[in-house]
Amino acid sequence: MTQPIIVIGGGIGGLSAAIHLAAAGRDVLVLEQNPAVGGKMRLIEAEGFTFDAGPSTITMRRALETPFAAAGRRLADYLTLEPVEPMTRYFFADGTRLDVTRDRPTLLAQIAALEPHDVEGFLAFLSHAAALHRITGEVFIYGDPPRARDILRLPLRDILKVDAWRTMHQAARAAVRDPRMRQLLSRYATYVGASPYRAPAVLNVIAHEELNEGIWYPQGGIYAIASAYRQLALELGVEIRTEARVTRINVRAGRARGVTLTDGTALEAAAVISNVDVTTTYRDLLPKTATHPRVRARRLAVEPSGSGFVLLLGIAGETPQLDLHTILFSSDYRREFDAIFRHGVPPAEPTLYINITSKRTPEHAPPGCENWFVLANAPPIGPAFDWEREAAAYCDQVLTRLDAFGLNTRARLRYQRWITPLEIRDVTGAWRGALYGASSNQRVAALQRPHNRAPDVRKLYFAGGTTHPGGGVPMVTLSGGVAARMLLEDTED
Ligand SMILES: Cc1cc2nc3c(=O)[nH]c(=O)nc-3n(C[C@H](O)[C@H](O)[C@H](O)COP(=O)(O)OP(=O)(O)OC[C@H]3O[C@@H](n4cnc5c(N)ncnc54)[C@H](O)[C@@H]3O)c2cc1C
Structure with missing residues (x-):
């Protein structure tokens, strides 16, 4: 046999x-x-709520x-796979809201309202990200593992476009003036568990995958x-x-x-x-x-990528101000990534990502309720932070941040459970609880x-x-x- x-x-x-x-x-x-x-893609069911407790943003159909x-x-x-529209709703620390949609004129009008000059910069950023995808796709994504000589075989004009020397944030900063737009464009570093202040600008190819190609929701x-x-x-x-x-x-x-x-x-x-x-x-x-x-x-x-602290919340009532994918940005993005990657601790004021699948799949929550998956970026497991001891206090901090955005979370809480990097490690074997492998x-x-x-x-x-x-x-x-x-x-x- x-x-x-x-x-x-x-x-x-x-x-x-x-x-x-x-x-x-x-x-x-x-x-x-x-x-x-x-x-890491797993379902957690409790008290009538169903949570997709791992990945939630699906690109590259x-x-x-x-x-x-x-x-x-x-x-x-x-x-x-259904297209997600708008793709992501952003709230910045000053309360401004921006819906990133596939409808270009609508998106550009919102960007112009923040800073008129940024419309041109944003479009240039997107076409640069598309060029990165064209140049690097075969070498880094779709073929066998890349070797240095594969890169050297690229035409010189393409090598120069690969943006090897800047960080993702530097590229975003050069493209747009408004600090909120810079924060938004820098955010794609988190899709590989990295810091926009350290990750190479070639990773802005991720922005191409999402902003040019779209996000999908599996029925x-x-x-x-x-x-x-x-x-x-x-x-x-x-x-x-x-x-x-x-x-x-x-x-x-x-x-x-x-x-x-x-x-x-x-x-x-x-x-x-x-x-x-x-x-x-x-x-x-x-x-x-x-x-x-x-x-x-x-x-x-x-050296592993970042990890995450997840709160699964069963919430009574509907929250029209939140969408399927919503981001609540922190007021100091650099400090947030310094906490994670320099000090090895979760940020005191984290940017929060909220995914509510019951908006698309009502069976994921009891009638009149919503299932919130709330994710805060966190460092991989390390000596500077003890999740066993600190998870409850950090959960409290996250709830306070949600309420600071006027979401009235605590009063509406019907179910609550957290997932720490320790659990991610234990359930999947991820080294130090990293979400995305090596840094x-x-x-x-x-x-x-x-x-x-x-x-x-x-x-x-x-x-x-x-x-x-x-x-x-x-x-x-x-x-x-x-x-x-x-x-x-x-x-x-
Ligand atoms: C909270 C969170 C949010 C995320 N968000 C996104 C997102 O929005 N979009 C996105 O694209 N990705 C996201 N990711 C990352 C994505 O989920 C992972 O990159 C992907 O699912 C990893 O798949 P994998 O094939 O590497 O295997 P893993 O999911 O790591 O699975 C490894 C499997 O091996 C099994 N295993 C381990 N040890 C043993 C053993 N000794 N014997 C037998 N079996 C074993 C584990 O049980 C597990 O089933 C997220 C991940 C997490 C945790």
Whole structure:
């Protein structure tokens, strides 16, 4: 009997890898430690409320189509992605509101009301972001992991446009004058858990994905994506075992041969794909002696991206001033990121992101109520902040901020639960609770990301947010495709 390919972890990247492999005719077994697949994309249900407790902003629709295309299917037969309009509602610290909409004239009129000169600057910023996407897409996102020589092969005029020397904030500052617009354009750094004051301006490509291409809402809620991937995987014959925790990847003669589960069962495999955080894989799953000391040391030294503090709130009544996606900006963005990335503590006055899926999927809350997912950027787990001790006080701080925006949250609270970086680590294996893998705060982050093919253990591959092309639901979907492609190439040798 042929041995299956084992995928450790049923996160979005693991499911995508499994689909690509099964579509190529391979036997695949997914081992997921939790009762349900999805990983960071997870559902929490309590007291009549349903919360999408992980990702909420879905961009890059075409990336989500790739597993379906690999299987000769259509995404639309599994998942209905509706355009979100307006995409995001912003409230600035001075009370100004701005709705970012796909309707350009309406958006530009709002920008002109803040600062007339910024209309031109904003449009130039967007076309620059689109150019970044054209130039860097093939190198950094859609192909195999980038090498320095891939960048050097780009035409010189394109290399000069890549904006390698400025930070994201410097680029936003050069484009627009109004501090509120600068804050808005800088915000895309948080989509990879980075600071706009450190992350390279090339990451303004993220603004292109959202502002030029749009945000999508899966009918039924975000978890519909995990359900659709799971359904497709099962249809293709993938075996998915939940509550199956891997404790070790078994390596013999330099080659991954299978895994051992918590109960001691050893399973043989033709190859292994780890959808678990690469650092966690090296630290906890790979025997030290089976790895190369230099590779292991590099993996364990990874500086993680930011994490998040989430409040799930069941709220009585409706809140028309909030939309599906709403941002309540802080008054001092630089201080906020200094707290997170310099001092390793959550900001005293955090910018808050609120997602209310019951506005689109009424079944997510009891009649007359709303389900609020409130996210504050937070540092990865570290010595400067003790979430066990401080979470309740920080929750209180966040509620106070919500009430400062006139939302009357405390009086309307029907349900409350928080998720700290510790829980994110424990539920998904994320190293230090990072949401997006390795930090993107350095200029060469994309070149340093762990490769999808383990350099020191044959037949071991990585799929997910901590490997190429990076974190976020669309990117990890692509990552599964890259890992599967490499594995299949190696099999052909
Ligand atoms: C609060 C929050 C907000 C986010 N917001 C967004 C957003 O708006 N938009 C966006 O695109 N992205 C967002 N993200 C990021 C996005 O969710 C992730 O990048 C993506 O879901 C990660 O997928 P992954 O394939 O890397 O696997 P993960 O989701 O990390 O899953 C790994 C899987 O491996 C399993 N596992 C771990 N160890 C073992 C083991 N030993 N044995 C068996 N199984 C194991 C875990 O249980 C898990 O299911 C957010 C994440 C969080 C947490």
